[in-house]
Amino acid sequence: MSAEPRPPARRVPLAVLDLVPIAQASNAGEALHRSIDLARRAESFGYARYWLAEHHLNPGVAGAAPHTFLGIVAASTEHIRVGTAATILGNYEPLQVAEAFGTVAALWPGRVDLGLGRSGIPPAKPAADVPQTVGAAQPAAPVLPPAVPDAAAAAAAAAAAAASESTTIAPNAVVDGLVVPPQRPFAFDRARFALQARLLGRTIGDAGRFADDVEALRDFFQGPVRYEDDDRPDGVTVQAQPATGNPVELWVHGSSAGESARLAGALGLRFGANYHVAPSGVLAAVAEYRAHFRPSAELARPHTIVSVDVVVAPTDADARRLASGYAEWVLSIREGQGALPYPSPEDATPDARLSSAEREAVQDRLDTRFVGSPASVVAHLETLQRATGADELLVTTITHDHDARVRSYRLLAEAWGAIASSAEASGAGYPATVAAVNRDERADAAGERSELAGAPAGA
Secondary structure, three states, X not given: OOOOOOOOOOOOOEEEEEOOEOEOOOOHHHHHHHHXXXXXXXXXXOOOEEEEOOOOOOOOEOOOXXXXXHHHHHXXXXXXXXXXXEEEHHHOOHHHHHHHHHHHHHHOOOOEEEEEEOOOOOOOOOHHHOOOOOOOOOOOOOOOOOOOOOHHHHHHHHHHHHHHXXXXXXXXXXXOOEEEOOOOOOXXXXXXXXXXXXXXXXXXXXXXXXXXXXXXXXXXXXXXXXXXXXXXXXXXXXXXXXXXXXXXEEEEEEOOOOHHHHHHHHHOOEEEEEOOOOHHHHHHHHHHHHHHOOOOOOOOOOOEEEEEEEEEOOOHHHHHHHOOOHHHHHHHHHOOOOOOOEOOOOOOOOHHHOOHHHHHHHHHHHHOOEEEOHHHHHHHHHHHHHHHOOOEEEEEOOOOOHHHHHHHXXXXXHHHOHHHHHHHHHOOOOHHHHHHXXXXXXXXXXXXXXXXXOOOOOO
């Protein structure tokens, strides 16, 4: 007889990830207004954070300018933390990001999170030969060696490696109850990707600046920053107002056991692992982050948030109906045409009508989307929390109908339980739990936390 699954030690905070999806027969303006409404509702339900994704040139996604929309969301809510997951750092210069987020942080202090993602065209020659940006505040960061992953991550990595070496897709791995699919091959429109890179001003090899750009951002928020200059022995000192003195909570997001995970650990930053887009790499990513973690002034111990796709309805059957259209929506992204407007259940292409190659291209996403009644989805989230050791869970829900989307978040918040009890006990809503966790982590980093300090509310 198999052992009963272990319950999670505590119910961790839940957060919202919003792509600002456009529903079929709707438009971008309506999608943005619906996201403002969802942010207010999520705050009232007790979610800890409301984060915006960054996606460009997608017919069915209005979340192309999260730095602009972030301030609107902050102004439309009262206490929920707001941020990005993630700002694609290569699409901007660090100074632009610091000034944009510093503006929001100055107006709504203590509420702003800046999540950083790495994406771009790899260098055509060794990184040492790639021209660097003039005036980099820090020397190039050393290459961090890969760590030996733990057993769970090794199982996931082995499944992904097996898939990459064979045209036959390996079966899903199940690690501590969590489905970890192999990587799926899918068509990719390189011409479209190259065009987007050109329109955003990207250059070959610019992703290699990621570590330097993260360091530069930290410096701008701490400020002033001194730059070396051949003509001035004392250099040039600048101050990036309104970023200086208005700190944000920095996160690094990653989908694999690669540079992002290692950098987040080495700098002692929080890390976001991606189960909802790249489920094959989630366990390896969190293991790599923890293996490289070094305590910092902000953080004494590793802290992770794991993203997941969720649709909740009163019954499993209702949830499956609302989830219709997901396969063709993901396929539109992976084939390179950009996310299509999300179809209604009545107009969605049935999964059975997809070709075998099309279904294979999105099967990992279908297998790892948690769809069902509140009890069903909570059970899946408990497994995800346990298997990854997540300190928070980042929930993204996309349905055609806005009211159904709002209801999904409400039902999940109620079923997760700790949200309601925490809000009732604190009188300040569930974000008080995250605030308590952050206070404890800062105290640990400073060596000031008492051994008798209790667990945060709702733990």
